[in-house]
Amino acid sequence: MDATLVAVVAVALFFDFTNGFHDTANSIATTVSTRAMSPRAAVAMAAVLNFAGAFVSFEVAATIAKGIVDQEAITLSIVLAGLVGAITWNLVTWFYGLPSSSSHALVGGMLGSAVFASGWDVVQWGGIREKVLVPSLVAPFAGVAIAFVLIFAITWLIAHRSPSRVNRFFRRAQLLSGGFVAFTHGTNDAQKTMGIIALALVASGDLSSDFERPPLWVIVSAALAMAAGTYAGGWRIIRTLGQRIAKIDPPQGFAAQTACAGILWGTAHYGFPVSTTHTISGSVLGAGAIRGFSAVRWGVAGNILLAWIFTIPMAALVGGLMQLVTRVEGGDFIVLALAIAIATAAFVGRRYETRRLAPASA
Numbered sequence: 001m002d003a004t005l006v007a008v009v010a011v012a013l014f015f016d017f018t019n020g021f022h023d024t025a026n027s028i029a030t031t032v033s034t035r036a037m038s039p040r041a042a043v044a045m046a047a048v049l050n051f052a053g054a055f056v057s058f059e060v061a062a063t064i065a066k067g068i069v070d071q072e073a074i075t076l077s078i079v080l081a082g083l084v085g086a087i088t089w090n091l092v093t094w095f096y097g098l099p100s101s102s103s104h105a106l107v108g109g110m111l112g113s114a115v116f117a118s119g120w121d122v123v124q125w126g127g128i129r130e131k132v133l134v135p136s137l138v139a140p141f142a143g144v145a146i147a148f149v150l151i152f153a154i155t156w157l158i159a160h161r162s163p164s165r166v167n168r169f170f171r172r173a174q175l176l177s178g179g180f181v182a183f184t185h186g187t188n189d190a191q192k193t194m195g196i197i198a199l200a201l202v203a204s205g206d207l208s209s210d211f212e213r214p215p216l217w218v219i220v221s222a223a224l225a226m227a228a229g230t231y232a233g234g235w236r237i238i239r240t241l242g243q244r245i246a247k248i249d250p251p252q253g254f255a256a257q258t259a260c261a262g263i264l265w266g267t268a269h270y271g272f273p274v275s276t277t278h279t280i281s282g283s284v285l286g287a288g289a290i291r292g293f294s295a296v297r298w299g300v301a302g303n304i305l306l307a308w309i310f311t312i313p314m315a316a317l318v319g320g321l322m323q324l325v326t327r328v329e330g331g332d333f334i335v336l337a338l339a340i341a342i343a344t345a346a347f348v349g350r351r352y353e354t355r356r357l358a359p360a361s362a
Contacts, residue, residue: 020229
């Protein structure tokens with residue numbers, strides 16, 4: 001590997017790490033908020049299952065590598081700039097506690113970098129529409145509907161039972177539903193980094209453009225980075241998803257997690273890189289709405305919606321600006337230095353976040 005390729009792989013794995021701690025809340029927020037598990041135990045479980053899920057399917061990796069932009073127009077500099085764009089937006093939304101989509105940040109960063117480098121013709125609009133936009137719009141609304149139907153059925157079944165016994169049962173059930181979300185999150189999100197690294201290998205000539213699956217070292221390293229990021233946690237977003245969108249009880253948490261995991265399992269096997277964040281947020285809204293629409297904090301939900309709307313264009317803008325930087329002499333190294341600075345800021349912010357926001361039981 002040349003130095004630029006090594007740098008791209010390292011930055012891609014750091015993005016995978018930020019994806020892990022940014023999206024930890026997807027699988028454990030409701031489990032923690034309903035006290036089904038302690039925060040640290042929930043994070044550890046999510047990390048292990050994220051790692052395991054990364055080995056199940058490679059359809060999403062193929063979509064990211066082949067279905068977003070024209071492979072022939074991609075260079076290592078374009079991939080590097082796009083990754084820094086995605087990482088930057090991930091960290092901005094993490095700092096403000098907004099559960100935005102790491103998937104959309106990655107797609108946006110790559111689109112912006114590629115368009116700034118080669119123009120609009122490089123974009124595979126059919127793949128963007130059919131594989132990214134449509135599934136990502138459908139997934140959160142499907143989460144709302146499925147979670148609402150599930151909690152409606154559960155409410156009917158437990159109507160005359162002791163609340164304490166019901167809550168005790170569903171806290172245990174959440175160990176399964178939360179674990180399933182973590183597993184399918186690994187199946188979906190770790191694949192995206194595999195796809196980006198595979199795209200970089202194609203650009204450098206180290207991998208055939210018609211590959212069927214990424215090399216084993218790519219699969220293992222992406223799975224480990226995702227698991228490590230998951231274990232690092234992200235308490236700001238956990239609070240938003242678990243407490244601020246809607247106050248939920250164990251049956252609602254189980255319904256939300258089951259709906260989300262079912263959607264992620266199906267989309268992963270069709271190669272749709274949907275947002276796990278969007279999907280679980282929609283599912284939490286659906287489960288919380290069983291108590292009436294006033295039970296949902298629509299102001300918080302509106303802020304999340306704005307983050308969704310701005311993710312692709314803002315990550316694209318940063319990715320495009322980073323691509324302009326790569327054109328100057330030593331530009332790749334400047335962008336790499338920026339990535340290192342962002343990583344340092346994330347480490348410092350992580351320590352501050354843990355001290356200020358982590359529950360005492362963590």
